[in-house]
Amino acid sequence: MDIPVFEENIEPRTLYVVATPIGNLADITLRALYILENVDLIACEDTRRTALLLQYYGIEKPLISFHSHSGKKRFTEIRDRLETETIALVSDAGSPCVSDPGAELVAYLIQNGFSIRPIPGPSAAISALSASGLDTREFTFRGFLGKKGLRQRVKEILKCPETQIVYESPQRLVNLLRLICEIDPNRDVVVAREVTKLYEEFIRKTAKECLEYFADKEVKGEITLLIAGDHKKAVYTEEEVAKLLKERFDQGQSLRDATKELAKELGIPKNSIYEIGLNITRQ
Structure with missing residues (x-):
């Protein structure tokens, strides 16, 4: 594929934070492709996964890994290389630094006087929200809730009036739905699974109905769970x-x-x- 040429200079001492597809490889912007083709180096969560994306679009670039287990040495390496090279940061899928280890790198580079330039694109949270049918005027993104103190976190989340967006692993989805049911089984929820991929699925039901739907299934794929806000409050004139x-x-x-x-x-x-x-x- 021929990458269009833009009138945009790749700036020195600047980290380009580039969003990549969350499933469908066609969901990447022309500007993102231009940046990836013209930087000197790409820092990525998984070099094998990023290599497949680059190969699909005929881009050849050196890659270095940057992930949640990267030590201080990798931070300083990227900092030092930014003095003389141009670098893009990508995650496995979607927008880097959102519920992603790249956020620490960005904060570190800002503290060291470097510029950060976002190259926007796909986001699992926003894509799921846009097709959820829930109230989108106000929402809170929670990322992964984790295991520690989960029951208390769920209680707090269910008190919020705005839509809640949560990432969850397929192995823990049923447990999370069960906790929601214990508190408010009739709360509207949306399970967005494999968004933009071949087996994309949106299940829009109450928490109880969703639990019944997934209870006996082997849940697979990337999961975004959306929870309707608490609207059982008094009506005020x-x-x-x-x-x-x-x-x-x-x-x-x-x-x-x-x-x-x-x-x-x-x-x-x-x-x-x-x-x-x-x-x-x-x-």
């Missing part, structure tokens, strides 16, 4: 919200701070509260 806002204004709070507090307390979208507050200030 505009007059009631306005009264609560006025009380906070009388206490010296700004509209911004009062909006943030009430949104968290009442489970109402910030923009709705802010509009009511603006009407008060205009009176």
Whole structure:
């Protein structure tokens, strides 16, 4: 494939953070291909996996590994090589540094005076959210929840009014669904499996129904779990919200701070509260 030529110089002392496909190899931007073809070196989570992507697009570049087990020596090596070479950072799939060890490298290089340039593209979390059918106005990305204190974390997450996005391994999905069911079996959830791949699957059901669906299955592939926000809170009229806002204004709070507090307390979208507050200030 001939890579288009862009009027973009590959800048020195700059790490290019390049998003790569999460499954379908066609889901890569032309700019990402241009950067990968024109840098001197590519740092990647798994050199074998990245080599397959580069081979598919006819790109030949030296690769070095950078992953969660990379020691301090690799950090300093990349720092030193950035003095004279141009480098791109990629993960196994999706956007590097999001629930990914690349975040530590980026922080380290910023502290050492280097520039970071994002080359946007695929993200499993955002792709799953866009097709979930859940409320997308506000959401929280949790990454992998892990094993330690999982039950307590699930309890806290289920109290949140905004949509929650979680990554989970296929081996632990059923256990996570079971914990959600113990607290709120009727909560709407979406299990997005193998997004953009051949066997892509979206299961949109209650937590209880999803648990029943997956309980006896051998779950495989990449999993993104989306959990609807807690909407079982009291319904507040505009007059009631306005009264609560006025009380906070009388206490010296700004509209911004009062909006943030009430949104968290009442489970109402910030923009709705802010509009009511603006009407008060205009009176």
